[in-house]
Amino acid sequence: MASPHPLSAATMFSLKDWVAVVTGGGTGIGLMIAQTLAANGAKVYITGRRADVLERSARIHGTPEKLGPLGGSIVPIAMDVTSKDSIKSVVAEIGQKEQYVNLLVNNAGIYGSRPNARPENGPEAFGEAMFAEGDSNIWQKVFDTNCTSCYLTTAAFLPLLAKAASGPTGKVGSVIINSSVSASLRIIANSLTIKYAQVSKAAVSHLTRQLAYEFSHEKISIRVNGLGLGYFPSEMTTGTSNEQNESIDLAPRFAELMSGMDLQSVKRMGTPEEVATIVLTLAVNDYMWGTITIVDGGLSLRAAGDL
Template sequence: MDAPHPLSAAALFGLKDWVAVVTGGGTGVGLMIAQTLAANGAKVYITGRRADVLETSARLHGAKDQLGEHAGEILPLVMDVTDKESIKSAAAKIGEKEGYLNVLVNNAGVWKSRPAAKPTDGPEAFGAAMFAEEIEDNWQQSFLTNATSPYFVTAAFLPLLAKAISSPAKQVGTVINNASISGLLRMTQNSQYSYNASKAAAIHVTRQMAYDLSHENINVRVNGLALGYFPSEMTTGASNDDNQSNYDVEQFRAFLQSMGVKTVKRMGSPREIASVILTLVTNDFLWGTVTILDGGFTLNLPGNM
């Protein structure tokens, strides 16, 4: 069979013999990303704390009849991104089995809570609600998972990522940190302070790691994603038996309108995640970027950027 044209989608985005890790890959956006990479040929390790969720997703979404004849595979690997020993153990297992890592997607994230009152309730009520928020279970956990863990997970996998250039792909290793548009806005999205602040930190950590890891002695690409709303356990509250999430479109539109956003009519789709992920993964000319993928949410609120 003739080789595909070098500018065809198959040539541009083929990931045969690539190895990837997607944290929080058992559900939601992480699962969408894992499916994208595997469908295009990669061996994808999905990580998380819930072994049963990972195994179910690998079985249901990693099968050849789901991914295609020329696809890679999805493999479950338990790893807690907030536990350094767990991270170290997972990196050692992949190093022993694979010897290199082409792609690391730091996707795991949490949303904890927001104050029970609103600014419209006045200074006493809103101040009391803000002060009542938990420090450890809310603020510290948000920063630990959303902003700190990408730093430590990347550090543990860095030697394997540096070896990607010698893998069959012959491209430098790449890190994608999945942040959020919440980290770019001045508007608090109904006062979700801890989440938004942690995502702003995640974006800044991404920029700083991109700078340091581009050093010629390391040569690893780092880019970020600032996502809007996509169906996940975080945005819808649950997953179905296939570990995928659904949502009510009209309720979602009403929620956005409560924040002054009227032109975004739906959440994003797996297809829209996929096209961006494949570009970030395969384009060796993208270094240190933060890609906004939000259906125009931030465009509605330019004064909040």
């Protein structure tokens, strides 16, 4: 039987013998990414705070029947990305089982809430509502989860990522940081917030570039790239998950959201396949260093921003 062509998808995107870690991997985009990696041969550790959600996702989506003949596995492991102790504990646990980690996907994130007033309510009402957000320390919570956790988690996994190059694949370790297209946009959807969309995610995008620069040093040599995703079905964008821990694109609701931002040209949310193709590319393409790839259905072509 002839060997697969070296430029065939099966050859180029094979993740056989890979070990990957996906934070926030139990639902939404994180679960899409975990399934993508596992379906192509990787052993994927999915992390999150909700152990029951992780275990359900692994049980439903990590079976040999679901992943196919070239599939790897999905392993649940609880981790709070805002806790240094939790991160260190999980790194130690994975380090006892694995000699290396090929890929770390920093995906976990939250969005907080909007102020109770809006600009059209005038300076006094809007200023008071903005100031009141500090009462719950929500700014710090959003930054700890969306940005600081990426820094700390990547730092903790750095030794295992550095060992990837001496593993069976011979490829250097890689980090993918899931930011958001909103990092470069000035428009704010009703479901998003200034601290999420315009500030914490902008910080994540800049952190991606900075880590890419730092880790390009010859004594580390780990690739770092980012994702600037638009709207994909997740608990953040649809508000819920089904019994399979997957979220469904509700077309009427999405159309209403786009209409509210005068972005009717974006007709639908993205699909798992559209996440999969870019994740696989970032994972295996050793010539990509320090990029932030926008996948948003054309949203950023119409929205005000600075890309």
